Amino acid sequence: MNVVILIPARFASSRYPGKPLVPLKGSSGTAKPLILRTVEAARRVREASGVFVTTDDERIVEECTRYGVGVIMTSPECRNGTERCAEALGQLHDPDLVINFQGDALLTPPGFVEALIDRMRDDQDALVATPAMRLRSSEVRALQAEEAAGRVGGTSAVINDQGHALYFSKRLIPHLPAGTLDGEMSPVRLHVGVYAYRPEALERYVTTPVSELETLEGLEQLRFLVAGLPVAVVDVQPPPYALRELNNPEDVEPIEQALIDAGLE
Structure with missing residues (x-):
């Protein structure tokens, strides 16, 4: 399969402007910008025939060029990473799959990502695939405490018997009756924001209007469900280090610790 990984990146993040260029230290103590570390992570995926950053900002282009990273320029009008991937599609050479590897x-x-590729190879009905991790009951209780305090602790997913998504929400779903969390594992799946798309899914995405649900939840993947496109949810095992994203300046220190724990220089 011709699998192309795209890394959408924008400079004007509302919570952390310029975050793609924020330097992060790994196990060797060497600082590398976030966008380069994300490119390195994407390049570790087997079967990827190419890795490109998609952006509308010349500062990100300049940094990528400095490190020999390919860039596809996209419009500043793109509202999310999926729209940026859809716009970049026209500059790719007949991909079978496009991976949205968030910046x-x-x-x-x-x-x-390799699990998504395998699922899309085996499940021809699915036009999109994305991973999720089954949570321990203790982890769900921690998220319940976050929710009770008015904070969003992650995105959860519920699926049907074919492993296709029924819904995604920033609330904890499904409902958990008394006793559900008595065992070690819970029925809650925590969504991980990486996607594999067939080209036709991206083409449908940009012609589908933004729905009220997408606006309320703030979740771009809901547009696929509103359009009636099958989204496969692939269960994956959590790694032995913390999965952290850089959303705020205070995230830098725990991310650097996770890089050390993962042995990434």
């Missing part, structure tokens, strides 16, 4: 997902294990 702050530098700690994503390559096995997560």
Whole structure:
């Protein structure tokens, strides 16, 4: 399969402007910008025939060029990473799959993406695939405490018997009756924001209007469900280090610790 990985990156993040260029130290103590570390993570995926950053900002282009990273320029009008991938599609050479490897997902294990590729190879009905991790009951209780305090602790997914998504929400779903969390493992799946798309899914995505649900939840993947496109949810095992994303300046220190724990220079 011709699998192309795209890394959407924008400079004007509302929570952390300029974060693609934020330097992060790994196990060797060497600082590398976030966007380069994410490219390195994407390049560890087997079967990837190419890795490109998609952006609308010349500062990111300049940094990528400095490190020999390919860039596809996209419009500043793109509202999310999926729209940026859809726009970049026209500059790719007949991909079978396009991977959306988010620009702050530098700690994503390559096995997560490889599992998506395998699922899309085996499940011809699915037009999109994305991973999720089954949570321990203790982890769900921690998320419940976050929710009770008015904070969003992650995105959860529920699936049907074919392993296709029924819904994604920033609330904990499904409902958990009394006793559900008595065992070690819970029925809650925590969504991981990496996606594999067939080209036709991206083409459908940009012609589908933004729905009320997508706006309320703030979740771009809901547009696929509203359009009636099958989204496969692939269960993956959590890595032995913390999966952290760079959303705020205070995330730098725990991410650097996770890089050390993962043995990434």
